[in-house]
Amino acid sequence: MTGHNREGTVTATRVLVLNSGSSSVKYQLLDMADGSRPAAGIVERIGEPGGAADHAEALKTVAAELAARGLGLDSPELAAVGHRVVHGGTRFTAPTLIDDEVLAAVEELAPLAPLHNPANVTGIRVARDLRPDLPQVAVFDTAFHSTVPEHAYRYAIDRETADAHQVRRYGFHGTSHAYVSRATARLLGRDPAEVNVIVLHLGNGASASAVRGGECVETSMGLTPLEGLVMGTRSGDLDPAVVFHLARVGGMRVAEIDTLLNKRSGLLGLCGDNDMREIARRMAEGDAAAQLAFDVYVHRLRKYVGAYTAVLGRVDAIAFTAGVGENSAAVRAAAMGGLEALGVELDPVRNAVRGSAARVVSAGGSRVAVAVVPTDEELEIAQQTYSLVTGR
Numbered sequence: 001m002t003g004h005n006r007e008g009t010v011t012a013t014r015v016l017v018l019n020s021g022s023s024s025v026k027y028q029l030l031d032m033a034d035g036s037r038p039a040a041g042i043v044e045r046i047g048e049p050g051g052a053a054d055h056a057e058a059l060k061t062v063a064a065e066l067a068a069r070g071l072g073l074d075s076p077e078l079a080a081v082g083h084r085v086v087h088g089g090t091r092f093t094a095p096t097l098i099d100d101e102v103l104a105a106v107e108e109l110a111p112l113a114p115l116h117n118p119a120n121v122t123g124i125r126v127a128r129d130l131r132p133d134l135p136q137v138a139v140f141d142t143a144f145h146s147t148v149p150e151h152a153y154r155y156a157i158d159r160e161t162a163d164a165h166q167v168r169r170y171g172f173h174g175t176s177h178a179y180v181s182r183a184t185a186r187l188l189g190r191d192p193a194e195v196n197v198i199v200l201h202l203g204n205g206a207s208a209s210a211v212r213g214g215e216c217v218e219t220s221m222g223l224t225p226l227e228g229l230v231m232g233t234r235s236g237d238l239d240p241a242v243v244f245h246l247a248r249v250g251g252m253r254v255a256e257i258d259t260l261l262n263k264r265s266g267l268l269g270l271c272g273d274n275d276m277r278e279i280a281r282r283m284a285e286g287d288a289a290a291q292l293a294f295d296v297y298v299h300r301l302r303k304y305v306g307a308y309t310a311v312l313g314r315v316d317a318i319a320f321t322a323g324v325g326e327n328s329a330a331v332r333a334a335a336m337g338g339l340e341a342l343g344v345e346l347d348p349v350r351n352a353v354r355g356s357a358a359r360v361v362s363a364g365g366s367r368v369a370v371a372v373v374p375t376d377e378e379l380e381i382a383q384q385t386y387s388l389v390t391g392r
């Protein structure tokens with residue numbers, strides 16, 4: 001086998017990370033020996049006019065792009081492929097070497113993450129077909145949340161019904177919450193085991209988590225990635241009776257309501273745009289719908305910060321991450337404003353400075369540090385994958 005020495009030790013140093021989303025495939029090639037990233041890219045608008053027809057086609061495009069640069073899946077330097085898999089149910093709480101049985105189990109979890117798991121399965125299939133001898137590792141979005149205690153993950157519904165259908169809070173974006181909570185401790189010069197952090201992952205999907213001494217104790221996404229914060233196109237929290245009402249009175253079918261809440265709600269549903277940059281531009285022109293969307297988004301965020309402060313008891317840091325969290329000073333300012341009673345005081349000048357490095361944006365005297373900490377799900381997936389494959 002290539003990539004191994006005579007003793008069977010893995011000598012190859014590169015990991016290809018595949019992150020198949022609902023409408024995109026992101027990839028990165030990372031070299032674990034020197035920290036370099038020889039390739040990175042994204043295939044977007046899958047299923048839309050002008051984009052790839054489906055995930056299988058998108059993944060073949062990725063493989064072709066890599067091959068054209070001499071970095072294809074046949075490369076002997078490749079030690080493994082690391083796949084982001086969104087739903088791992090209760091079974092997968094650690095990175096897992098993929099075989100037929102694991103792949104079938106990931107497929108079985110698809111009803112719990114219909115926008116994500118089927119895409120992840122396709123990614124695994126295409127990579128295995130192209131390079132059957134290469135280890136493929138699944139790194140689960142749900143894994144970091146496996147430490148959430150039962151009083152936090154259990155919904156207050158009939159236990160038998162819930163257990164019969166695996167209905168509980170799972171939580172997602174765990175790879176990001178894990179990476180960012182640790183990076184936040186590092187930024188503060190402290191041991192992750194001794195700090196309590198609220199992580200706000202604000203991308204297209206958005207979620208909050210409460211991390212106590214390195215372990216997740218609460219998170220905002222639930223059975224599926226629909227619960228919690230207001231997102232680009234997802235509603236987040238609502239009264240479940242909204243669903244019954246739309247079915248009985250609105251005459252909508254379940255599938256239509258599913259699409260409404262997952263794809264036509266959130267910022268998009270409120271104002272017609274799901275990109276925070278466009279919303280900021282419209283707000284500057286005095287657009288009332290854009291302003292309302294922003295206000296609903298921020299109000300929900302503040303409620304979670306308050307709730308997670310109560311869950312943790314003592315908060316050392318609040319970390320903003322992902323596209324919105326890392327780039328929108330306006331969201332951070334609005335979310336953190338007027339929280340002096342919670343020990344939070346933003347420094348408006350620090351907050352306004354743009355940058356790509358992890359940084360503290362709270363005032364010197366703020367009891368709770370507020371930080372911008374860029375997430376790096378690909379690095380985290382590559383490290384977990386490489387460590388599993390090499391035993392190092």
Ligand SMILES: Nc1ncnc2c1ncn2[C@@H]1O[C@H](COP(=O)(O)OP(=O)(O)O)[C@@H](O)[C@H]1O
Nearest residue numbers: 202203204205274275276277322323324327328
């Ligand atoms: N400069 C910026 N200002 C405000 N929001 C931004 C900026 N850059 C990106 N974003 C937001 O980040 C979002 C995407 O975040 P990202 O973490 O890349 O999402 P995902 O990984 O879920 O696709 C975009 O929808 C956009 O609203």
Ligand SMILES: CC(=O)OP(=O)(O)O
Nearest residue numbers: 021172173204205225
């Ligand atoms: C789980 C989830 O919401 O992921 P994403 O933000 O990539 O859609």
Ligand SMILES: [Mg+2]
Nearest residue numbers: 203204205322
């Ligand atoms: Mg993301």
